[in-house]
Amino acid sequence: MTTRLLITTVGSRLIEHADELTRLDQAIGDGDHGVNMRRGFEAVLADLDAIAAKPLNEALKQVGMTLVMKVGGASGPLYGTLFSEIGKALGDEVTPATVAAAVDAAIQKVKARGKSDIGQKTMLDVLVPVQAAIAAGNLGAIRTAAADAAAATVPMKAIRGRASFLGDRSIGHMDPGARSSQLIVESVLDVVEGRA
Template sequence: MSKTMTRLTSEDMKALIGAMQAAIAENAERLTALDQAIGDGDHGINMKRGFDAIAADADAICDKPTPQALSAAGMKLVMSVGGASGPLFGTLFMTLGKSLPEDFECGAFADAFAKAVDAVAARGKSSAGQKTMLDVLYPVSDALAAGKSVGEVAAVAAEAAEATVPMEAKRGRASFLGERSIGHMDPGSCSCSLLVNTIAAWISAKEHAA
């Protein structure tokens, strides 16, 4: 997402983790309300638990190089987030970590992110257009591959999350509702947009401060 940032320091990683944890905590009730409409009603609670677990172990996680830190964060999500979200978000972070070189530039990040999104699709046996987190992740991946700016990527994520509202769910618990799932934003897509926008805001602030 940044053409200039090629290495994240331990302090950078801690700041990013703190920003993501805060964003999830601030929006936990909203995420839960979205999930109550078309799911199990625990998405916000589960996501908060997961990012709280990452933050609690931030010192150990951030002592690792960025790729290994991402993988460790993903494992924390798998172990601490309930339902389908843990394995799916965990797969995203773990595959991103495994696919990144220790020193990376924008193109390498875009390639690694694309592999991570494909891994999420394989894990969830899903695809774009089924009212899942993939409906944000794939547009974000395309935006990264196209070399769009941080602000543009954030806007793509927000628009993609909104675009899930008129969709009928075809995967996950929401799919059992059929047409009744129409008119509600997908909770996983909302979480993805929230995280992308949080990371984008942090990168923008860091670049402006440099």
């Protein structure tokens, strides 16, 4: 698995799905999630040569910093924190165990950044069960766990972010951040499984 392939696959997957993310966000947010993620990952891909030349952990930190500086919405600091903190917590050794620990550390930082927790209709509702599947060593279950978790945000009521202004009206829509997290997880799995 090369760092270049990983970043290209994740970035292009989010860019391809930008319109879908925007539609989800128009339903319950401010309608900029797809546009913001596309802007952020276009900036990442524009800097691909420099990023891919780094070791994986350093590359992830660079991806995170680019998202923070380029996105322009709340998803910038949130996804920026996720990628940066995984990079900071990940050493030179990349195994399911080290990845599980790094993702767990990053999830704690995302919780703090967003003042949020699971069950509040956010990206955390996908990241937390995915981390649990990685930690359990059940790699074959990750894809389904991510899809089920994203679908499970549909009946949730938003507590955080712009969607929380809608109260009960946020019920019945998938959370755009949960969907973008699912897309990231799926694209990473595609690379790991040699399907990208």
